[in-house]
Amino acid sequence: MELIKIRDLHVNIDNKEILKGFDLNINRGEVHAIMGPNGTGKSTLASALVGKPDYEVTKGEVIFKGKDLLEMEIEERALEGLFLAFQYPVEIPGVSMINFMKTVVDARREYRKEEPISPVDFLKLVKRSSELVGISDKMKGRAVNEGFSGGEKKKNEIFQMAMLQPDLAILDELDSGLDIDSLKQVAEAINKLRNENNAFLIITHYQRLLDYIVPDFVHIMNDGKIVKSGDKDLAKELESKGYDDIMGLN
Amino acid sequence: MIDYYKELFEKNKENLESGLQLEQIRQQGLKDFVRMGFPGNKMEKWKNFSTKSIQKNRYELNSIEERTKLDFFSKLSGLESPNTIIFNNGHCSYDFQIEESKNGVIFGSIKAVLAKYPEKVLKYFNKANKQNLNGFNAMNSAFAQDGFFLYVPENIKIDFPVLVTQNYNIDSYQLINNRNIIVLEDDASCEIVQIESSEVGNKAFANNITESFLGQNAQLTINKLQKYLGNTIVIESSFTKQKSGSNYSCNIATIGGNKLRNDIHVKLEGTNCFANINGGFVLDENNEVDNNVYIDHATPDCDSNQNFKGILDGKSKGAFTGYVLVRQDSQRTNAYQSNNNIVLSEKANISTNPFLEIYADDVKCSHGASIGRLDQNAMFYLRARGLSEEKSKELLLSAFAMEVFKDVTNTKFKEVVSKEIENKLLKD
Ligand SMILES: Nc1ncnc2c1ncn2[C@@H]1O[C@H](COP(=O)(O)OP(=O)(O)OP(=O)(O)O)[C@@H](O)[C@H]1O
Ligand SMILES: [Mg+2]
Numbered sequence: 001m002e003l004i005k006i007r008d009l010h011v012n013i014d015n016k017e018i019l020k021g022f023d024l025n026i027n028r029g030e031v032h033a034i035m036g037p038n039g040t041g042k043s044t045l046a047s048a049l050v051g052k053p054d055y056e057v058t059k060g061e062v063i064f065k066g067k068d069l070l071e072m073e074i075e076e077r078a079l080e081g082l083f084l085a086f087q088y089p090v091e092i093p094g095v096s097m098i099n100f101m102k103t104v105v106d107a108r109r110e111y112r113k114e115e116p117i118s119p120v121d122f123l124k125l126v127k128r129s130s131e132l133v134g135i136s137d138k139m140k141g142r143a144v145n146e147g148f149s150g151g152e153k154k155k156n157e158i159f160q161m162a163m164l165q166p167d168l169a170i171l172d173e174l175d176s177g178l179d180i181d182s183l184k185q186v187a188e189a190i191n192k193l194r195n196e197n198n199a200f201l202i203i204t205h206y207q208r209l210l211d212y213i214v215p216d217f218v219h220i221m222n223d224g225k226i227v228k229s230g231d232k233d234l235a236k237e238l239e240s241k242g243y244d245d246i247m248g249l250n
Numbered sequence: 251m252i253d254y255y256k257e258l259f260e261k262n263k264e265n266l267e268s269g270l271q272l273e274q275i276r277q278q279g280l281k282d283f284v285r286m287g288f289p290g291n292k293m294e295k296w297k298n299f300s301t302k303s304i305q306k307n308r309y310e311l312n313s314i315e316e317r318t319k320l321d322f323f324s325k326l327s328g329l330e331s332p333n334t335i336i337f338n339n340g341h342c343s344y345d346f347q348i349e350e351s352k353n354g355v356i357f358g359s360i361k362a363v364l365a366k367y368p369e370k371v372l373k374y375f376n377k378a379n380k381q382n383l384n385g386f387n388a389m390n391s392a393f394a395q396d397g398f399f400l401y402v403p404e405n406i407k408i409d410f411p412v413l414v415t416q417n418y419n420i421d422s423y424q425l426i427n428n429r430n431i432i433v434l435e436d437d438a439s440c441e442i443v444q445i446e447s448s449e450v451g452n453k454a455f456a457n458n459i460t461e462s463f464l465g466q467n468a469q470l471t472i473n474k475l476q477k478y479l480g481n482t483i484v485i486e487s488s489f490t491k492q493k494s495g496s497n498y499s500c501n502i503a504t505i506g507g508n509k510l511r512n513d514i515h516v517k518l519e520g521t522n523c524f525a526n527i528n529g530g531f532v533l534d535e536n537n538e539v540d541n542n543v544y545i546d547h548a549t550p551d552c553d554s555n556q557n558f559k560g561i562l563d564g565k566s567k568g569a570f571t572g573y574v575l576v577r578q579d580s581q582r583t584n585a586y587q588s589n590n591n592i593v594l595s596e597k598a599n600i601s602t603n604p605f606l607e608i609y610a611d612d613v614k615c616s617h618g619a620s621i622g623r624l625d626q627n628a629m630f631y632l633r634a635r636g637l638s639e640e641k642s643k644e645l646l647l648s649a650f651a652m653e654v655f656k657d658v659t660n661t662k663f664k665e666v667v668s669k670e671i672e673n674k675l676l677k678d
Contacts, residue, residue, distance in 0.1 A: 050634050053626070078636035090631040094649025103645065104635045111636070143649075160635065 001028045003168055003199050004069070009060035011041075011048045018044045020224030021060070026168065029196040033210055033235060034203050036221035037243055042203045043087055045221075046170045050084045051077050065167065079111040081167030085157035085174055087203075092144035097156070100144050101126065101163055108164065129162035132189045134182070150177030158186050162193060170201045175209040187212030207239040222247055251305050252287055256280070258425075259392055262311050266393065271368045275376055279391025282382040289384050298569035298601055299511050299540040304483060309425035309455055311393065312339055328662040329443055331413040333357060335398050338417055339454060340426035342396050354403035357412065360429060363399040371399060374431050378461035378489035378517075386485050390427045390459045397428040397458070400442070404465070408440035411473070411660060418448035418456060418482055430460040432470065436493075439469035443663055446474065448482035460488040464496035466520065471498075473663045476512075477505040477670060487513040494520025494549075501658050503651075503667040504531035504539055505674050511540045518545070518552040529558040530651040530667075532674045533566035533598070544573040547580040550610075554584070557654045560591040561647050561675075562598035569601040572617065578609040587617040592624060592650060644675045 004026045011019035018041045026032055034042055048055045049062065051074040062069040069077060092100070105125070106116045117125070130140060135155050145153050154177050161169050171190075175183055190200065190213055202213065210218070210232065218234040219226045220243070227247055228234070238246050259266075259280050266276065288305050289296040335358065336343040348358030348366065356363060356370070364371045382388035398414055418426065434440065448454075464470055470490075478484060484507065490498055502512060516525045531539050545554045560568045570589040589602045604617040624646060632642035648671045658664055 052630055073639075074630065074633040075636050075638055075642075078634055084634055086631070086634075090627045092628050092631065092646070092649070094653050095645050100632075100635075100645070103641065104637060107636045107638070107641070164635070 002026075003028045003065065005063040006049075007061045007063075009045075009048070009062065010058045011044055012056040012058055013044065013054065017058070018224055019048065022225050024219065024226065026199045026201065028167070028199055030217065031194065031200045031202065031213060031215045033215040033218045034201065034221050034226075035205065035218065035235060035238060040221050041224045042221055043172055046084055046087075046172045046201075046203065049077075049170065050074065050082060075107075079108055083161055083164060083166035083169045085154070085161060085169065085171045087172035087176070089145050089148075089153040089157055091146045091148075093146050095144050097140050097142060097144055098126070101160070104160075105163065125163060129159055132162050132192060133159045134185045134189075135159050151179060151182050154178050155182060155186060158189055162189060165193070166198065168199050168201065170203070172203045173205070174202070175204055175206055183209065184212060207235050210235050220246060252284055254308055255389070255392075256284065258311060262393075265311070266395070271364070271372060272375070272394070276392050276394075279382060279388045279393075282388035283385055283392055286382075286385040286388060289386070295384075295542065295571075298567075298571070299509075299538075303509065304455055307423045307455070309423045311395070312341075312420060312424035312426055312454065329411075329413060329445070329666060331410045331443070333408065333410055334413040334415070335359070336415050337396070337398075337428070339420050339424070340396055340416075340418075340428050340456065342398070353406050354401075355406060355408065356399065356401040358399060360397040360399040360431060361395070370401065371431065374433055374461060374463060375429070376461075378463060378491050379459055379487070383487075383515075386457050387459060387487055390429060390457050390487075393425065393427040394429040394459075395427060397430040399431050400440070401433045402435060402438040402440050404435040405437045406435075407438065411441040411443045411663075414442060414444045416444070416446045418452045418454045418478070420454040421451050422453055424454040426454050426456040426458070428456070428458040430458070432460065432462040434462075434464050434468035434470055434496075436465035437467045438465060441471040441473065441660065443660065444472065444474040446476045446478070446484075448478040448480060448484075450480040452480050452482045455483045457485045458487070460486070462488065462490040462498070464490065464492045464498060466493045467495040468493070469497045471660075472500045473658060473660055474500070474502045475505070475663075475667055475670065476502065476507060476510065478507040478510060481508050483509040485511045485513070487515070489515045489517075490525070491517050491519055492523040492525065495522045496520070497524045497526075499526045499657070500528070501655055502529040502541075503655070503670070504529065504533075505670045506533060506535075506537045507539050508536065509538045511542070513542045513544070515544045516546065516554070518547050518549055518554065521549050521551040523549075523552040525552075525554045526657065527554075527556045528654040528657075529570075530560075530654045530671070531558075531568060532561045532647075532651060532671055533568055534562075534564040534674070534677075535566065536564070537566040539567075540569040540571075542571045542573070545575070545585065547574070547576040547583045547585065550579060550581045550583065552580070552583055554586070556587040556589075558589045559651050559654050560589075560600055561594065561651055562591065562600055563594040565595070565597040567599050567601075569603070571603040571605065573605045574607070574615060576606075576608040576610050576613050576615070580610045581612040583610060583612075584614045586615070589619045590650075591621045592647065593621055594624070640676065644672055647675055648672055
């Protein structure tokens with residue numbers, strides 16, 4: 001079943017066109033990987049989908065769960081089930097992780113016209129999610145991302161994802177900053193969260209992550225659009241041959 | 251206008267006196283008030299606080315005493331204390347006047363304590379505020395009616411925070427002059443929670459003074475919530491003297507206020523003292539709040555810290571002025587000062603002024619100030635998790651303001667403050 005349909009998406013930042021006609025369909029139950037050289041617009045795609053201000057969509061459409069995504073406010077997109085694990089998570093001094101999560105979980109429940117979560121259920125959910133991802137109690141008590149190491153910030157993104165169980169999760173360079181063991185643990189967490197109802201869009205530069213989370217499709221992006229698509233073997237081919245060869249530039 | 255207050259004094263002389271033995275102090279107060287008059291905007295220390303609206307009214311002396319208002323208690327959610335004193339319009343509720351415990355603690359209405367133990371009060375009255383520093387201080391000396399008095403003997407630690415509430419709600423121009431005195435003998439310690447409020451229709455003007463005396467190694471914490479609605483005008487001056495090894499922590503949360511001035515004077519008179527003065531203020535509409543902190547490092551080896559944060563919306567006006575005086579012999583002084591603000595509207599205005607006067611050479615002083623806007627990256631991050639723009643804003647602003655209370659150990663107080671800040675922010 002189709003989860004998201006991106007058609008001919010053009011996005012400008014500061015009047016400069018970064019996405020130049022991006023197309024992609026993702027069905028529930030699928031894992032897609034996007035690879036591509038630095039500066040080709042991978043993060044721009046992720047930011048534009050979640051609605052970052054100043055990202056001007058000049059053309060194209062995005063249908064998410066049958067609704068026009070681009071018409072929605074930032075928070076509406078999230079409440080509908082879109083989640084971005086940021087490449088660079090933001091530090092929020094003074095807002096405790098736990099308080100933040102409680103507020104976010106309740107905001108979702110309110111959106112679905114459900115009662116606020118009970119303290120017991122909330123703590124269970126926190127326990128399950130943090131064990132899955134491997135974050136310590138200490139981190140949960142601290143302010144959101146404040147003073148977290150690079151790897152801790154990444155784990156914290158996946159912890160939030162585990163808490164919120166989105167329909168579509170976009171993971172932007174999750175592997176940067178994570179050590180080998182953490183990468184493995186986080187990947188296993190994602191595999192456990194994977195099911196026939198949700199989908200993942202993984203942005204990465206390396207095959208390593210895709211060894212753990214095996215994608216159904218791999219897309220190569222260059223200069224604001226997808227230039228080649230294939231299955232998991234495309235990523236392996238890329239690793240051995242490099243972009244120029246794969247994209248047929250040699 | 252000054253003549254009016256001379257008349258007011260004569261008219262109420264009997265009434266004010268009533269055997270309180272303050273005659274000399276009152277006469278001196280009136281004399282100083284007549285001499286100094288109302289401070290004007292041209293004076294450096296008053297440039298952020300216009301006294302015009304005070305000068306134009308003929309305030310009467312308020313003498314209506316009231317019983318405890320129980321509905322007021324319901325707002326305190328968890329701050330209730332066995333040591334509570336309640337003031338309505340400056341008068342101690344006549345349900346409770348004075349309490350003496352076996353260990354020598356005296357707590358009560360200053361009027362009641364003065365009647366019973368005049369020498370105990372007179373020993374301290376105007377001893378921290380020696381010179382009737384300005385016209386308003388002198389006015390208080392002349393007209394002081396009631397207030398609270400707390401005496402904690404040597405080595406005594408009061409376990410529960412003492413609760414002092416004050417609510418103003420008079421629909422005519424009335425003058426309220428409370429005088430509070432806090433005495434902590436050597437090694438004594440206590441925490442006072444002050445909840446100050448006013449109702450929308452209030453027209454009373456409150457001009458209060460608190461004098462605090464900290465003995466050696468004494469520890470005083472004042473956690474204060476100010477929430478003034480309507481046209482309430484308030485000037486709160488405090489004078490604190492610290493002996494060696496003492497620790498004074500003063501945390502003030504200000505939620506709005508039509509016209510409010512906080513003057514906090516601390517004199518560090520013994521070595522190894524610490525004064526920690528923190529304030530968070532949230533203003534909107536026509537709110538006007540002027541915070542002034544004066545710290546006098548009169549001896550070596552003392553530390554002081556000032557941390558104020560403001561959030562300003564609407565047409566509000568805020569000011570923070572931090573004075574630090576390090577006298578010549580006050581070596582090894584550490585004095586820190588910081589004032590950070592978030593301004594949410596074009597029409598709101600904040601003035602921040604550090605004044606460092608340093609005569610010693612071995613001193614660590616720092617001051618920092620900033621005026622900023624909401625962090626847009628943080629806003630995006632919160633909204634991308636599903637929080638509304640309004641809720642995200644409230645979370646970030648509340649966290650910003652609450653940072654100044656990070657050292658406050660009274661979690662109930664922090665909860666109440668945090669809730670008040672949230673309500674104020676969500677109202678906008
Ligand atoms: N705020 C901005 N203002 C101007 N240009 C920007 C802005 N953000 C991104 N760009 C530009 O858009 C282009 C695409 O950037 P983007 O971050 O999407 O690349 P990427 O594919 O994610 O790269 P990387 O692999 O290095 O993460 C780059 O040329 C970048 O400089
Ligand atoms: Mg990127």
